[in-house]
Every structure is written in C-alpha cells, then in structure tokens.
Amino acid sequence: MYNIRASQYGPIIVNGYAYPFINQSVFQQWTNNMTYVSSFSYGFNRNGDLIPLFDESLIQTAYRNRVAPIMTLTPLDEAGNFSNELASYVLNNEVSRNRLINNIFNTVIRKDYYGVDFDFEFLFADDADEYVELVRQMQQRLNPIGAVTLVALAPKTYTEQPGLLYEGHDYRGLGEAADLSLLMTYEWGYTYGPPMAVAPINNVRQVLEYGITQIPPNKILMGIPNYGYDWTLPFVQGQSVAENLSNPEAVARAASVGAQIQFDETAQTPFYEYTDSQGRQHVVWFEDERSLRAKLELVNEYGLAGVSFWTVMNPFPAATKLLNEMYDVVKVI
Numbered sequence: 001m002y003n004i005r006a007s008q009y010g011p012i013i014v015n016g017y018a019y020p021f022i023n024q025s026v027f028q029q030w031t032n033n034m035t036y037v038s039s040f041s042y043g044f045n046r047n048g049d050l051i052p053l054f055d056e057s058l059i060q061t062a063y064r065n066r067v068a069p070i071m072t073l074t075p076l077d078e079a080g081n082f083s084n085e086l087a088s089y090v091l092n093n094e095v096s097r098n099r100l101i102n103n104i105f106n107t108v109i110r111k112d113y114y115g116v117d118f119d120f121e122f123l124f125a126d127d128a129d130e131y132v133e134l135v136r137q138m139q140q141r142l143n144p145i146g147a148v149t150l151v152a153l154a155p156k157t158y159t160e161q162p163g164l165l166y167e168g169h170d171y172r173g174l175g176e177a178a179d180l181s182l183l184m185t186y187e188w189g190y191t192y193g194p195p196m197a198v199a200p201i202n203n204v205r206q207v208l209e210y211g212i213t214q215i216p217p218n219k220i221l222m223g224i225p226n227y228g229y230d231w232t233l234p235f236v237q238g239q240s241v242a243e244n245l246s247n248p249e250a251v252a253r254a255a256s257v258g259a260q261i262q263f264d265e266t267a268q269t270p271f272y273e274y275t276d277s278q279g280r281q282h283v284v285w286f287e288d289e290r291s292l293r294a295k296l297e298l299v300n301e302y303g304l305a306g307v308s309f310w311t312v313m314n315p316f317p318a319a320t321k322l323l324n325e326m327y328d329v330v331k332v333i
Contacts, residue, residue, distance in 0.1 A: 007324075007325070007326060007327050007328045008325065008326045008327070009299070009300040009326055009327050010327065010328060011327065011328045011329075011330050012299060012305075012306040012307065012323070012326075012327035012328065012329055012330065013035045013036070013180070013221060013305045013306030013307075013329075013330050014033055014034050014035050014036075014306055014307055014308075014309070014323065014329050014330075015034070015035060015036040015037070015038055015070070015117075015150070015182065015221055015306070015307070015308035015309070016030055016034050016036070016037055016038070016308065016309040016311065016312035017037075017038045017040050017072070017308070017309065017310050017311040017312065018037050018038070018039060018040065018058060018311055018312050018313060019039075019040055019311070019313060020039060020053060020054060020055035020057065020058050022058060022312070022313055023313075024057075024061060026312070026313065026314065026315055027058070027061055027312065028061070028065070029315050029317075029320065030312045030319075030320070031061075031062070031065035031066075031067050032065070032320070032329070033319065033320055033323040033324065033329050034065075034067045034312070034329065035067070035068060035306070035329060035330045035331065035332060036067065036068050036069070036070045036114065036115075036150075036332075037058065037062050037067050037068075037069055037070065037312070038070040038071075038072045038117045038150070038308075039053065039055045039058055039059070039069055039070065039071060039072055039113075040072045040074075040119075040311075041053065041072040041073065041074045041076060041119065042071060042072065042073045042074070042076075042107075043073075043074060043075065043076030043077060043078070043080070044073070044075070044076075044086075044090065044100055044103075045077070045078060045086075046086065046089050046090065046093075046096060047096055047099060048090055048095075048096040048097065048098070048099030048100035048101075048102075048103060049099070049100075049103060050073075050100075050103045050104070050107060051076065051077075051078060053071075055069075056111075059111060059112065059113075063112075063333070066331045066333050067333075068114035068115075068332050068333050069111075069112075069113050069114060070113060070114055070115050070116065070117045070148075070150065071104070071107060071108060071111070071113040071115070071116045071117070072116075072117045072119055073104065073116060073117070073118055073119065073120075074119045074120065074121070075087035075090075075120055082121070082122070084122050084123055084124055084127075084164075084168075087120050087123055087127065087131075088123075088124055088126075088127050091127050091130035091131060091134060092127070092130055097130075097134060097137075100134075101134070101137055101138055101141060104116055104138060105138075105141050105142065108142065108145075108147055109145070113147070114147060114148060114332065114333070115142060115147040115148035115149055115150065115179070116138060116142065116147070116148075116149055116150070117150040117151070117152065117182070118131075118134070118135055118138070118149070118150065118151045118152065118178075119151075119152040120168070121152075121154065121165065122164045122165060122168070123164075123167075123168025123169065124164075124167070124168055125167035125168055127168050128167065128168045128169065128170045128173070129170070129173070131168060131169075131170070131174070132170055132173035132174055132176075132177050133177075135149060135151050135174055135177040135178050136176075136177035139177055139178060139179065143179075148179045148180065149177075149178045149179050149180075150178055150179065150180045150181070150182055150221075151174045151177070151178040151180075151181055151182065152182045152184055153169050153171060153174060153181055153182065153183050153184060153211075154166050154169050154184060155183060155184055155185050155186075155187075155203075155204075155207040155223075156169065156171060156207065156210060156211075157206045157207055157209075157210050158210055159171070159210075159214075171210070171211065171214035171215060172214040172215070175214055175215030175216070175219060178219075179219070180219055180220075180221055180305060181211075181215050181219055181220055181221070182220075182221040182223060182308045183207055183208070183211050183220060183221070183222055183223055184223045184310070185199055185203075185204045185207050185208070185222055185223040185224075186198050186199040186223050186224070186225035186310060187199075187225070188200055188203050189229055189242075189285050190229070190242070191229065191241060191242050191244065192238075192240070192241060192242075193242075194231075194235045194237075195229075195231040195233070195235055195242070195283045195285065196267070196285065197264065197267040197269035197271070197285045197291075198225045198227070198228060198229065198269075198285060198286075198287070199223075199224065199225050199269070199287075199291075199295070200264075200266070200267035200268070200269060201267060201268040201269070201291075201294050201295065201298075202266055202267065204222070204295065204298065205298070208220075208222065208298060208302050208304075212302060217302050217303040217304050217305070218303060218304070218305050219305060220302075220304045220305055221304070221305055221306050221307055221308040222295070222298060222299060222304055222306075222307050222308070223307070223308050223309075223310060224287075224292070224295055224307050224308065224309050224310070225287060225309075225310055226246070226247065226287065226309050226310065226311060226312065226313075226314060226316050226319070227244055227245060227246055227247065227286070227287075227310075227311075227314070228244075228245045228246075228247060228250045228284060228285050228286025228287060229242035229243065229244060229245065229284070229285055229286075230242060230243040230245055230250075230253070230282055230283075230284045231243075231282060231283050231284075232276075232280050232281075232282055233280070233281040233282065233283060234281075245284065245286060246314035246315070246316075247286050247287050247288065247314070247316050247318075248314070248315055248316075248317075249314075250284055250286035251286075251288070253274075253284065254272050254274070254284070257274040257275075257276070258274070259272040259273065259274040259284075260272060261288075263290060268290070268291050268294040268295075269285060269286075269287065269291045270285075270286060270287070270288045270290065270291060271283060271284060271285045271286070272284050287316070287318075288318060289318035289321065289322065292316075292318050292319060292322055293322055293326075295307070296322055296323070296326055296327070299327070300326075306330070
C-alpha cells in the first residue's frame with residue numbers, strides 16, 4: 001500500500017536500525033517514513049540458542065505506527081562481544097545451525113516479527129558457503145508464513161576483494177538466498193580511521209556498480225549513515241579516536257565554535273574545521289540535506305528497492321523532508 005500523494009520517483013522501502021532503548025519521541029519522528037525497523041540485536045550461543053532481546057516496547061510502537069519490526073541477528077556471545085569463532089562453529093555444526101533456525105522461526109512467530117535480518121560481519125572466508133546456506137534455509141522457513149529475510153553485506157567493489165570484512169560475504173549467493181540485501185555503504189570514515197566522509201558518494205557508487213552485477217537492483221537496500229565524526233588533529237594511526245556525533249549535533253557544534261560548513265563536491269558531503277579551547281585543530285564530517293539528496297538520487301538512478309539507515313536513534317529532519325518530497329515510502333502493514 002503506497003501513499004496516495006504523488007512523488008518525484010515513486011515507491012521506496014525504508015529500513016532503520018534501532019536499539020530497544022531508543023527514545024520513543026525520536027522514533028516517532030521517523031515512523032511515517034519507515035517500512036521496517038530492525039531491532040538490534042539478538043546474539044546466540046554455540047548450541048544455537050538465542051540470547052534474549054527485550055524489545056517489546058519497540059515492537060509495540062512500531063506496530064502502532066505501521067512500521068514492520070524485523071528481528072536482527074548477529075554473532076554476539078553471552079558477554080555481548082562479536083565473535084566470528086562463534087559464527088563459524090554454529091555455521092559448521094548441523095545440529096547447532098538447525099537449532100538456531102528453529103529458534104529464530106519460533107521467535108518470529110512468538111513476538112510477531114515481520115522477518116529476520118542477518119548481520120554476520122567479519123566472517124571467515126571458509127564460512128562463506130555455509131552462511132549462504134543458513135540464509136537460504138531461513139528464507140525457506142519464513143516465506144511460507146509471509147515473513148521476509150534480509151541480509152546485511154559488507155561494501156564490496158569486486159568478488160575476490162581481500163580482507164576479513166569482505167571475504168565471507170558472497171554477494172551473488174546471499175543475494176539469491178535473501179529477499180532483500182542491505183549494502184552497508186558507510187564507515188569509510190570511522191572511529192579509528194583517518195578523517196574523511198563516512199559515506200563518500202564516489203565510494204558508494206563503486207559498491208552499487210558491483211552490487212547490481214551480482215544482485216537484482218530491486219532486491220538491494222543502500223545503507224545511509226545517520227551520524228558523523230569529529231577528529232582531533234593530527235590523526236595518529238592506532239591512537240586517534242574520533243568522536244561520534246549526530247547530524248544535528250554536528251550542525252550545532254559548527255555554530256557554537258563559529259565554523260563555516262563547507263561541502264566536498266567529490267564526496268558530496270559537508271565538513272568543517274575548527275580550533276577548540278585548548279588550541280587543538282579538529283575536522284568534522286557529517287550528513288546534511290545535500291548529501292542525503294545525492295544518496296537518495298542513487299536509488300532512482302540504479303533502480304534500487306530502497307535504503308536502510310544506521311541508525312534511527314537520533315533525529316535527522318532532512319530525511320523526513322526528502323523522503324516525503326522524493327518518494328512514497330512503502331507500508332507493508
């Protein structure tokens with residue numbers, strides 16, 4: 001069911017990640033422009049048993065606002081730490097894998113999720129085929145009850161791309177196994193890395209150009225960051241840690257320090273520089289209406305299914321404005 005109002009480009013699927021403790025008033029600002037909310041995140045143990053997530057309030061608010069809640073699953077152990085060793089064990093142990101599938105299926109029914117989103121990052125290369133099989137088996141269980149299967153993919157630009165982030169993700173295999181594939185097109189600029197845009201549009205394009213050769217565009221959601229970073233200069237590899245900022249916080253900080261916001265035409269992303277009260281130089285990269293419009297244009301250009309925001313934990317007024325102006329956000333409930 002689509003909105004009756006005419007839009008520039010037509011329907012779009014919008015997913016947003018949220019932690020169960022999201023501020024309800026912030027979530028409410030997003031709900032008119034969301035199809036799915038991916039509740040982050042369930043973990044599991046070596047037996048394939050789920051580590052509970054107390055997200056009932058998030059689910060209830062989602063349903064009241066016609067947003068379909070999605071169960072997110074990541075290889076988080078009982079201490080809350082990401083573990084590719086845990087993922088490898090369960091993927092390669094048939095008893096544990098089947099138990100995990102059954103537990104996911106039962107949880108989807110019990111908590112009335114609309115589907116499941118697999119977010120297995122930094123997988124070992126040897127586990128790529130087993131991961132495809134897990135997603136395929138889950139999709140085959142969920143589709144008959146009308147539930148969807150999503151999979152989050154590292155931002156690859158070619159099939160044999162080296163590195164632990166990329167090698168365990170088979171774009172073609174996972175694209176066939178899942179109903180929707182979410183390309184995590186962000187984190188080029190990141191907490192421990194050198195200052196740069198979080199999602200430079202030239203880099204995003206490279207991922208999309210590869211992605212559409214492996215996955216039908218109408219099954220792809222493009223990731224969009226809802227945050228920025230403030231780096232203290234000079235950047236020192238292994239020592240520097242950037243401060244995470246919401247986009248409104250980044251704008252407010254520019255005003256408070258008297259910085260002039262500039263716009264990088266190549267990255268299609270705003271940034272500014274300033275000197276703090278201790279005389280240290282800073283550079284801030286974030287997202288604004290201009291950078292978001294450039295990204296949303298790509299959905300139409302490449303014929304994508306839609307977008308996914310990491311995360312909707314903070315307001316982003318430009319998102320509401322542009323989604324309303326450019327697209328009709330699909331509502332499935």
